[in-house]
Amino acid sequence: MSRPGNTTRITDVTDAAQGAADANEGADLTEVRSAHGQPRPSGHEIARLPSAAERTRTLVQSTASAILVIPGLVPDLPELMVPEERIVGTDGDLFLLFPAESPAVRAATHAEDDDLTAVLDITDVAPVAVPGRIRGRAWIAGWVTVARDLPAPAGKVRLRLEVGEASLDDLWGAEQVEPDEFAAARPDPLVDHEAELLQHLAAAHADQVGWLCALAGGAGACRGIPAAAVPLALDRFGLRVRFTGEDGVFDARFEFPEPVRGHTDLHRAMHALFDAAQEAAAAQDL
Known part of the structure; x- marks a missing residue:
């Protein structure tokens, strides 16, 4: 079981910058861009993800x-x-x-x-x-x-x-x-509702999504509230958010304590994430 808000920091870097980051002790997980301009995992194993x-x-x-x-x-x-x-x-x-x-x-x-x-x-x-x-x-x-x-x-x-x-x-x-x-294989249990759930998070919980940046980890990952924080993808294992801030654009994935199976589980998991983000933000005095 992982704690609420266990995260993977995903930043946009070049191959050279990636090597330098990996060499630093405690470096965030960095990713290179795909042909579509999306970050990609590199150098570290991600704990849980759909196959x-x-x-x-x-x-x-x-x-x-x-x-x-x-x-x-x-x-x-x-x-x-x-x-x-x-x-x-x-x-x-x-x-x-x-x-x-x-x-x-x-x-x-x-x-x-x-x-x-x-x-x-x-x-x-x-x-x-x-x-x-x-x-x-x-x-x-x-x-x-x-x-x-x-x-x-x-x-x-x-x-x-x-x-x-x-x-x-x-x-x-x-x-x-x-x-x-x-x-x-079986489709993710949230597939039928992912679009409306992401739209709801973006429209009704924009401030709370923004505070998740406090959980992103890494020095200087979040200097105050980011200029934009958009929920990008959602599955039974976690939520991925794209942040725009002083460091540019980066993604962070926030794992749920347990895989969710539906709306009730998701409601509890999101509240756990938001509560953890509020505590982290208070601790960092953001």
């Missing part, structure tokens, strides 16, 4: 935007390649709902028994205004067929995407996910 398979499964079943890409197919209306619904079957196959006139449906229908390859490209954008708003991307590649055994609403068709491979590039890093790992 790559869980994070990919969570993205698939979230409200993140997605488009089906079929090699050689260039649709006149790209929006017709956006699935209206995404469901993961018990065996890990994806079931994607499209309008009957979608080029994806026509391609799958005409392919019949031929192998029709496709990639579901998912882009995860933070539901709050924050620098570097793209939190990550996932790619689910495999073979598409018409799911004739599953009913669909009138004027719609379900396609089955049999997963051949998956990859993820998000706040935690870039990883490959095997089909059996994806099938066995």
